[in-house]
Amino acid sequence: MHSPIPTLDIARFVSPSSPRDRAAFVAELGAAYREWGFAGIRNHGIAQATIDAAYAVFKEFFALPEAVKCKYHVPGGGGARGYTPFGVETAKGAQHFDLKEFWHIGREIPDDSGYRPVMPPNLWPAEVPGFREHGYGLYQALDALGARVLSALALHIGLPGDWFADKTDSGNSILRPIHYPPITAEDVPNVRAGAHEDINLITLLVGASASGLEVLSRQGQWVPLTADADTIVVNIGDMLQRLTNHVYPSTTHRVVNPRGEEARKPRYSVPFFLHPNPDFLIDVLPSTVTPANPSRYLEPITAQGYLEQRLREIKLK
Known part of the structure; x- marks a missing residue:
C-alpha cells in the first residue's frame, strides 16, 4: 500500500505460525x-x-439505460435495497450531492424473521444474469472476513474473541456497488464522495486500488490511500467508535475528483458496511472507560435507531 496506513497479513491471525505471532497481529x-x-x-x-x-x-447493471435502473429504485425506502440514482446521497453537512449512483444488497433473511420490518427483501435486476449469484457471493465472503477482523479487535480491547458473533449474525449489513460516472464538466463544486465517516461497525472496501480515496490524519492532513490489488481496506465506523468510547476512531475520509483525462474515466468501488443486529444496544463498553477517557455517551441507542438517525442526515431518508 502506497501510504503510511499499515497493511497487515490476516493469515497471521487465521492460521498463525505460533500463538505469539497471532498475539502480535x-x-x-x-x-x-x-x-x-x-x-x-x-x-x-x-x-x-x-x-x-x-x-x-455490477458494471453491467450500471451500463443499463437510466429508465431500466430506476425500475429498481424504491421511493421512501431510504436506499435500503436496490438502486439509488445519481445525485441523491449528500455527505452530512455538505452543500452538494455526491457524484455517484449505487445499489444495495442486504442480508437474506426469512420472511418470518422478527427483523423483516426493518430489513426488506433484496431486489435483483432481471436484466443482468448472475447478479444475484455473484453479488451475494461477495456479500457472504466479506461478511465472513469482517467477522475475523472484529474477532481480532475484540481481543485487542480485552473481550473474548467471539464477543461480536451473536451480535452481528443477523446484522443489517450492506454491500454497496458504486459507480462514479466520468466527470465531463470543468470545475464542478461536487466531489465523488464528500468528507464523511461511515455509520456502521466496520467497512470492508473492495476496489481501493483505484485512486481517489483520501483519509484525514490526526494532524489534519489528507492522506491518499491507494491499496495493492490484493488488499482489502477495512475502516472503523461510527457505531464501533461509539461502542469503544473512541478507542477505535471513525476517521473522516472522502473520494476526490481526479484531474485531466483521468476525470473522464468511470470509477467503481464496492464497500461492505458491516452492521450489528438491528436490536443491538450500542452502549459504551466498560473496559474502554478510564480516568483519561471518561464515557462520552450518557444514553445507549439501538443499532436501528442510530442507523435511521444517520440516514436522515445524509438525505437517504
Whole structure:
C-alpha cells in the first residue's frame, strides 16, 4: 500500500505460525486502528475470481439505460435495497450531492424473521444474469472476513474473541456497488464522495486500488490511500467508535475528483458496511472507560435507531 496506513497479513491471525505471532497481529491491528481508524488486509482468502465476477455484473447493471435502473429504485425506502440514482446521497453537512449512483444488497433473511420490518427483501435486476449469484457471493465472503477482523479487535480491547458473533449474525449489513460516472464538466463544486465517516461497525472496501480515496490524519492532513490489488481496506465506523468510547476512531475520509483525462474515466468501488443486529444496544463498553477517557455517551441507542438517525442526515431518508 502506497501510504503510511499499515497493511497487515490476516493469515497471521487465521492460521498463525505460533500463538505469539497471532498475539502480535492483534496488537499491530489494534495499534493501526487506534492511530488511523484504517488498515489494509491482505491474504484475506477471498478469491480474485469472486471479486472479478461481482464487479463484472455490477458494471453491467450500471451500463443499463437510466429508465431500466430506476425500475429498481424504491421511493421512501431510504436506499435500503436496490438502486439509488445519481445525485441523491449528500455527505452530512455538505452543500452538494455526491457524484455517484449505487445499489444495495442486504442480508437474506426469512420472511418470518422478527427483523423483516426493518430489513426488506433484496431486489435483483432481471436484466443482468448472475447478479444475484455473484453479488451475494461477495456479500457472504466479506461478511465472513469482517467477522475475523472484529474477532481480532475484540481481543485487542480485552473481550473474548467471539464477543461480536451473536451480535452481528443477523446484522443489517450492506454491500454497496458504486459507480462514479466520468466527470465531463470543468470545475464542478461536487466531489465523488464528500468528507464523511461511515455509520456502521466496520467497512470492508473492495476496489481501493483505484485512486481517489483520501483519509484525514490526526494532524489534519489528507492522506491518499491507494491499496495493492490484493488488499482489502477495512475502516472503523461510527457505531464501533461509539461502542469503544473512541478507542477505535471513525476517521473522516472522502473520494476526490481526479484531474485531466483521468476525470473522464468511470470509477467503481464496492464497500461492505458491516452492521450489528438491528436490536443491538450500542452502549459504551466498560473496559474502554478510564480516568483519561471518561464515557462520552450518557444514553445507549439501538443499532436501528442510530442507523435511521444517520440516514436522515445524509438525505437517504
